[in-house]
Amino acid sequence: MYNELAKKIIKLVGGEGNVHSLVHCATRLRFVLKDESKADTTKLENTDGIITVKRSGGQYQVVIGNDVSQVYQAIGTFTDLTSDSKKADKDQQKSGNMLSRAIDVISSIFAPLLGVMAGAGILKGLLLISDNLGWLDSAGTTYTILYAAADSFFYFLPLLLAVTTARKFNGNIFVALTIAGALLYPTIVTLFEEGTDTSFFGIPVVLMKYASTVLPIIFSIILxxxxxxxxxxxxxxxxxxxxxxxxxxxxxxxxxxxxFGPLGVNIGNGIASGLLAVFNFSPLLFGALLGGGWQLLVIFGVHWGLAPVFINNIAVNGSDPLKPAAAASIFAQTGAALAVMIKTRNKKMKALSGSATITALFGITEPAIYGVTLPLKKPFIAGIIGGAVGGAIIAQAGTKAFASGAPGLLTLPIFYGPGGEGFPGLLIGIAAAFAVSVILTLILGFDDKTETNIDKKETEDTLTLQQNEIISSPLSGRVTALQNVDDPAFASEAMGKGIAIEPTAGKVVSPIDGEVTVAFKTKHAIGLTSDHGAEILIHVGIDTVQLDGKHFTLHVQQGDRVKPGDLLLEFDMEGIKAAGFSLTTPIIITNSSSYISVTRTEAAKVEIGDEVINLMLREITEEKIS
Structure with missing residues (x-):
């Protein structure tokens, strides 16, 4: 099962040759693609086993859920993408803006460590609880051995980060480990602890404590x-x-x-101090913002930027007061998903929301967010409000994290410190977040489409399935067969059937009544969905994504409603030609498999509005109605 899904994913992201790099986190395959326009997002989202697809931080993220590691391993059986080879293009790190590159680097470095980090964090929390309740004597050797098992991850974190950073930047892993080992070498540690004046050929060396640190080794291995x-x-x-x-x-x-040692430690401490200052100004406000907004950060993948701060606080101060508020967000979305399961009469949604509730309870919220609350909108908003309420309670109670790990039911022990201070506040906060989200979702409701409750518009839409749909030309020019396009992704019809046009004017208009589903930031391509279900990709030029928007002017945004003739984008034909790019414009029906046939016009030239593609639709099916 995983092998089949893995092969579909690699094919739909444009093939192995279109992949710069691939890592995975707890729920997502995180691709960096050479050309995102070659990825068929629509087909990926409609593939069984895939929850959704997100673009964020320079990454093309395929959200799978709990089975992501198995799919990742399956990809490694027929590609080189999961190996330590230096296959990735060196200009990968140059793509995207500074924020995108930073998020990509942080997520790639930390994502492989999530599992062991969570396991070690849980064990460390359980030991703290055992010590507080008198179940284990912290002076005994049993406790010492178990604590070594739990704390070794955090103490030797620079060694683990050396491995993942070297992999990210194609460095020698064993040299990287040796450099990290030097930072933790007993003699170096002794020099620091005894305050010995240290120099290197007369250059003063300001020694720091490097156990559990993050930034120094990352900076070092990059260089x-x-x-x-x-x-x-x-x-x-x-x-x-x-x-x-x-x-x-x-x-x-x-x-x-x-x-790098003093620089990294001081930068980490500086960022942490800044956030702690905001927290100390108003724990209530900080908790509400983080508890309410955490899932928004997760959606866009930028929550990774806070991971080094949380780890730094634990390493320097022994605890972190910032992270606990994020736990409220997890339980809030869990509550919203549970309320959907209770309220919905749609059997498929009831099953989906039920399974999503269970996974969210253990800290994996993507199935709940992308499969349930976000598509239904109101439950997601209820979750944000619940998270804000719970986060405010948790932060005001002074709850702290004493180890790292994704917040969830099993990782609650990481928030239990000496004397249990703040832990009752955590329990009250997550309970409040859960309850508020459940109640608000039940009160606000959502658009519950059941098998027996098909509104008039749905009935009209299904009837159109027995009719043909005509796609008009979005631009003027000479027609050519798609097989003649100098790009394998288009010519092979892997992305779908259609035509190509050599434009004679730099203007693209809407060929249908429908919605703009994809508006690429690089402005070179646009995706539309007609009211009758045709999914259309208009890609101006070949490899023009490399222009990064130069010579293009986009006139619409994702989510806009359009009608035939509405101006979508304009492009400078001469400027694109002068830059060395072909203007051949493929017009692809990306869901071609939904049709009995996709035929193109026989005309050699077309003007805007001329009929160019005829779609013969399949007969109505029971599955479509439901």
Missing amino acids: MSKLENICNRFIHQSVRNFVTPLILLTIMVPVTLIV
Whole structure:
């Protein structure tokens, strides 16, 4: 099952050749694609086993849910995308804006560690509870052994981050581990603890405590990877395997201790201090904002930016007062999904919301958000309000996190510290978040479409399934067969059937009554869905995504309603040609498999509004009605 899904995903993201890199987190496959226009988002979203697709932080994220690790492993059986090979293009890190690149780097570095981080965090929390309740003696060897198992992840975090950072930047993992090991070397630790004046060839070395730190080793390994590329370029291959590591260790360990260590620690402390200042100004307000907005951060993938802050607070202060408020958001969405399950009369939605409630309860909210609350809108809003209420209570109660891990039912022990201070407030807060979300969802309701309650518009739409749909030309020009397009993704019809037009004017208009479903930031392409269900991709030029919006002017936004003749976008034909790109414009029916046939016009030239594609629809089915 996983192999089949994995193969479909790789095919629909444009093939292995279209993938710069791939990592996964708890629920998502996080791709960095060379050309996102080659990915068939619509087909991916309609594939069994995929919850939804999101674009955020420079990543193309395929949300799968709890089975994501199995799908990731299946991808590794027939591609090189999950290996440690240096297959990714070196210009990958240059794509996107600074924020997008930062989010991509942080998520790629931390995502592989989520599972063991959660497990270690739970064990550490349980030990704290056992000590407080007198179940285990913290001075005993049993406790010491178990605590070593729990705390080793956090103490040796620089070693683990060295591995994931080296993988991200295609550096030598074993050299990276050696550099990280030097930061934790007993003699170096002793120099720091005894306050010994330390220098390197006369250069003062300000030693820091590097156990559990994040930024110093990340900065160091990024530079190491760049330096490694330079060394390998100039050192002969006969001696490269030992000369390059020699140079890297000799340079990078001192540089890390002299520069990146103090810099990284101080930056981390500075960011954490800033957020703590906001928290201390008003815990109530901070908790409400984080509790209400956490799921919005998750949707856009930017919650990763806070992970180093939470870890830094625990490493420096022994606890973190910021993260607990995020737990309210988890339980709020759980409550909203449960309320949908209680209220809906749609059997499919009842089953989906029921399973999503269970997974959300354990900290995996994507199935609940993307499959239930967000599509129904009002339950998602109820979840935000519930999260804000619960977050405010938790923050005001002074709850703290004493270990890292995704908030959920099993990870509650990470919030139980000495004496249990703040833990009752956490329980009250998550209960309030849960209850408020359930009650609000039941009161506000949602559009509950049942099998027996088909409104007039749905009935009219299903009747159109027995008719043909005509797609008019969105631009003027010379017609050519799609097979003639100089791009395998289009020519092979892997993205769907259609036609291509060599434009004679730089204007694209809507060919249908419908909605703008995709408005690419690079403005070179646009996706539409007609009122009768045709999904259309208009892609101006070949590889024009590389222009990053230059020579294009977009006149609509995602979600806009359009009618035939409405101006969608304009483009500078001469400017695009001068930049070396073809103007051939494919017009693709991306859901071609929904039709008995997709035929194109025989005309050699067309004007805007001329009929160019004829869609013969399948007969009405019981599944479509439901």
